Amino acid sequence: MSEFRHIVRKWVKPEDLNQHGALFGGRLLQWVDEEAAIVAVSQLGTIDVVTRHMSAIDFAARADRGDLLELEYRVERFGRTSIVLSCRVENAVTGQEVLTLEQIVFVAVDAEGHPVAHGRTEATPGTERLRGE
Secondary structure (H helix, E strand, O other), X not given: OOOOEEEEEEEXXXXXXXXXXXXXXXXXHHHHHHHHHHHHHHHHOOOOEEEEEEOOOOEOOOOEOOOEEEEEEEXXXXXXXXXEEEEEEEEOOOOOEEEEEEEEEEEEEOOOOOEOXXXXXXXXXXXXXXXXX
């Protein structure tokens, strides 16, 4: 595992709530997947990536309206055509774990959607790969 970390924070707003007044799990997974895709794109240097796999989803605690959540991503490893990330979601104020995903796998694909080698082996802290630097 590299030392790379990517952190994003999200407010839980009224439109994010389910019928029980807690954060809708699907909304949290949308946030997790979308930001993970941004990490994968910046690491692989291509926008042509697809989500291939997410490990078991086990919500550890609920999040309520007004909570500030912190989503922390790490690069676990690079494969020939893939990148494996992990994500921990916690309440930024209390530190309580809300959700942890051990593996989120993205695959680089060609124009037809077939896996393609990306040539990356180490994480980079910025977006220079997208700019071709």
